[in-house]
Amino acid sequence: MTSSNDKLKETTVSTEHIFTGKVISLQVDTVHLPDGSEGKREIVKHPGAVAVLAVHNGRLLLVDQYRQALGRCELEIPAGKLEQGEDPLEAARRELEEETGYRCSKLSLLHSFYTSPGFADEIIHLYLAEDLTPGEPSPDEDEFLEIIEASFEEAQQYMAEGRISDAKTILAVYIWQQRLARAAASQEV
Structure with a gap:
């Protein structure tokens, strides 16, 4: 995606790599600003992620998982990061099955969005899973979670209580709505 407003464009002069980890890396870019001055931009690089809106028998599939960054558990839709070169569609299928045990016969992209474009390049591809078949979850060895199935009203209540507070899950609940x-x-017609 490119901006059509070139007068706001910043040009990278140099990049200093600060940290490279398992999930993210951090760099500081020196940029030429539109007024000719220089600025610094701290940027988190991320391989991208997938998330899955999956409803089975009228209930949204969620996972309850401890999130160290928040210091508490968070109810979220099934999601995970992309592996190097992995197709997002296949990653969504993999994450749904790993985290919930469910398989789907139909998976379609709803939307792709950036999580925090002011400092990160992470993009999440949100998929809709349909025609679900239950199975056994097989989470990663360092992943501990519980599967929760919520009605639409329960999902709204979890949002009101702050148990659902991440953007991808809130977006999924609104799309479900x-x-x-x-x-x-269509049934009223």
């Missing part, structure tokens, strides 16, 4: 409203409207 739109789909429910469209389904109800």
Whole structure:
């Protein structure tokens, strides 16, 4: 994606690599600003991720997982980072099955979005999983989670209570709400 407003463009002069970890890396870019001065930009590089909106028998599949960065558990839709060169569609299928045990016969991209474009390049590809079949989860060896199935009303309550507070899951709940409203409207006709 490119911006059509070139007068706001910043040009990279140099990049200093600060840290490279298992999930992210950090760099500091020196940039020429539109007014001719120089600035610094701290940038978190991320390989990208997938997330899955999966509803089975009218209930949203969530995972309850401790998040060290928050210091608490968070209810989230199944999600995970992309491996090097991995196709996002296949990653979504893999994450759904690993975290919940469910398989799907249909998987479609709903939207791709950046999580924090002010300092990170992480993009999340949000998929809709349909025609679900239950199975046994097989989370990563360092991943401890519980599967929660929530009605739409319960998901709204979890948001109100702050148990669901991450952007990808909130977005998924709102997309689910739109789909429910469209389904109800088409039945009224």
